[in-house]
Amino acid sequence: MFEEASEVFDNMFKSSFPLTLTFIVFLPAVLILVSPLPAEAAHEFTVYRMQQYDLQGQNYGSRNAILNTEARTVEAEVLSRRCVMMRLADFSYEKYQKALRQSAGAVVIILPKNMSTMPQDIVQQFMELEPELLATETIVPVYFAMEDDELLSIYTQTQVSSSSQGSSSAAEVLLHSATANGFQMVTSGAQSKAVSDWAITSLEGRLAGVGGEDLPTIVVVAHYDSFGVAPWLSYGADSNGSGVAVLLELARLFSRLYSHKRTQAGYNLLFFLSGGGKFNYQGTKRWLEDNLDHTESSLLQDNVAFVLCLDTLGNGDGLHLHVSKPPKEGSPQHALLKELQMVVSEQYPDVKFSMVHKKINLADDTLAWEHERFGIRRLPAFTLSHLESHRSAARNSIMDMRPHVDLKKLSRNTKLIAEALARVIYNLTEKVSLQQEFGAQVQEEQLASLVDWLTTQPRAAQLVDKDSTVVSTLEYYLGRYLKDVKRHFVRADKRDPEFVFYDQLKQTMNAYRVKPAIFDLLLALCIAAYLGVVYLAVQVRGHSHYRVSTFTCSLVVQSE
Structure with missing residues (x-):
């Protein structure tokens, strides 16, 4: 750059142009050459x-x-x-x-x-x-x-x-x-x-009890999507990766029991992984509509014992059963409540267990817990969580990452839930553990691998389409343990959409x-000042030259 500037000066002084004209023509060119490079x-x-x-x-x-x-x-x-x-x-x-x-x-x-x-x-x-x-x-x-x-x-x-x-x-x-x-x-x-025609995908699979389709059905539900202030940073380790991990482990555990006639119980088990949970449980809403309003044969239309929703179970020293309506004594849901209390008191006395009653508030923009979607359709349902309130910030945060899941507590909660469910399903009068009765036990390594996989990728609903690896992998896991695994899709209504997602996330x-804008302003002022000085110099030089020429001419005339 500076070598080019020196060449310009050499040519300037060697040229035959007048000095003033040289400065006027060539100095701006030099300034351009030595000016800062583009950004x-x-x-x-x-x-x-x-x-x-x-x-x-x-x-x-x-x-x-x-x-x-x-x-x-x-x-x-x-x-x-x-x-x-x-x-x-x-x-x-x-x-x-x-x-x-x-x-x-x-x-x-x-x-x-x-x-x-x-x-x-x-x-x-x-x-x-x-x-x-x-x-x-x-x-x-x-x-x-x-x-x-x-x-x-x-x-x-x-x-x-x-x-x-x-x-x-x-x-x-x-x-x-x-x-x-x-x-x-x-x-x-x-x-x-806006992203048009986006499909939220949900998955279901079932285990048939002994005695046919007329048996009462227990539904186990967990939403798999995550939420946070930025979708691409939403890993949802505890909410609700832990709930998904517990559901898949329960599916594995009971599929093993239901594979033998001796341990096949008198309940149908239906497992449901819902999408769009963080968007007012859109996947669950459509699934209920499809099963209760638009079909004649569905396990939900028959005798539903209760719906157990799993949400945020990977940490904490307590376990809370959130209900919209306290269960009636003698009902299957009341039996589960009693068994949960019994298992906690017998095997996990350090766990603080309680039932939290909250009525469904339809005036709110969003529902508090997933079980409320079932409660609106008059299905007995509740949610198990280590969180005492649905307003906990941990449920919707990009900070909910892998370190927020304590595998020991997740394993403890899984064992506790599996034990209580088994006691209800098999009507165990003698309070023996699941492992003692059937030799079945929760695999902690399986839970750890599930949580590790779920937290390696964001699972925001806007990022998980029907062709994503999240959906296909979850479907694979369900297919290993359950029968009749199906996909369910929900798309927003084009005329009056309940949800709209956007791209460029x-x-x-x-x-x-x-350089700041003021640098260009000062540079322009300097150039203007320079041109002004050059102009004045030209004017003064021209005037002086005129006076010298006049004086010389007068001397010549006088000498003649």
């Missing part, structure tokens, strides 16, 4: 967009996916039309609201590589904030990115630049603004749009190193 990509990284969906006519999440604006941190005084970067360690709802109030162009929240290293109070605080972030829709694109060395360096430089704007000296601010390097954040994707973002 170069400093870093390319993957970003995950905040949820965007419609549920029952209500809009949620970020409604925009396009980002092309300069980066700032929240310390900057002016955030309007800027991309505000925040680290999770420094994140707060007040700072987030500050960015929105100042009409920020975008928000990027940087997450640590290893969530388990974060202090528990920060993790808990963010989990509680996630519902608030989604409570109101925003046109500002909100992204999450995983921290790496390059991104951390960009954040640090941007933070220094943003903090300097608060300097008391206007000259310092102006000088720093002109000389500092900034970063232009640009996403590569297009604007988000995962994109590539480029951080371009650029």
Whole structure:
């Protein structure tokens, strides 16, 4: 670059043009040659967009996916039309609201590589904030990115630049603004749009009891999808990977018992893995409609003893049976309640067991627990969970990752549930354990492998279509243990959709190193000043030349 500039100077001085004309013509060319290069990509990284969906006519999440604006941190005084970067360690709802109030162009929240290293109070605080972030829709694109060395360096430089704007000296601010390097954040994707004809998939399989189809049916249910503020970061380890793992282990355990006539019980067992659980249990709703309204032969239309829903069972020191209506004494559901209490008192005295009664509130936008879908259709149902309240932040968080599942407690809860179910199904009068009676026991290695597999991939409903590996693998597991494994699909009504999903949930973002806009302004002013000086120099030189020429001519005339 500078060699080219020197050549220009050499040619300039060797030329026969007047010096003034040379400066006017060639100096701008030199300035162009030595000016900074166009912006170069400093870093390319993957970003995950905040949820965007419609549920029952209500809009949620970020409604925009396009980002092309300069980066700032929240310390900057002016955030309007800027991309505000925040680290999770420094994140707060007040700072987030500050960015929105100042009409920020975008928000990027940087997450640590290893969530388990974060202090528990920060993790808990963010989990509680996630519902608030989604409570109101925003046109500002909100992204999450995983921290790496390059991104951390960009954040640090941007933070220094943003903090300097608060300097008391206007000259310092102006000088720093002109000389500092900034970063232009640009996403590569297009604007988000609604995904048409998306199918939520649910799976069912059954074990037939001895005596035919007229037997009472016990239904075991768990939704397999996960939820969090960003779909691509929603792994749902405890909610509801643990529930799925327990259901599959129960299917394996009872399939072994039902494979022998001696241990085949007088109950039909129906296992159901529902999709769209985090979206008001859409898969369960459609499954009930298909089985109760549009078919003549269904196990649900016959004698349903009870429906047991499994939700968030991978941790905690307690176990709670959530019911919409307390079971009547003498009913199968009351028998399960008593057996659960008995097994806890006899085998797991450290577990705090309780029944939590909550009526179904149809005025709420979403149902509290999955069993309420069955309760609306007058089927006796309840949910087992280690959570005492459906409002727990752990049910809908990107922080619900593999470390949140305690395999010992998951195994304990699985054994407890299997034992209580076996006592109801086989009407065991002598309170012996399942292993003592039938030689059957829960496989802890199987539970561990299931949880490990479920937490290796996000299972948000927007990401799990009918052809996904999640659905095919779950179908494979059910097919190993159960009969008549079927798929059920639910698609949103095109005229009045209950749910709408959107794309562009995962994109590539480029951080371009650029000079601030004020640098171009100052450069333009310098060029204008230079041209003004050159113009004045030409005018003065021309006037002086005229006077010298006139004086010379007068001398010549006088001499003659």
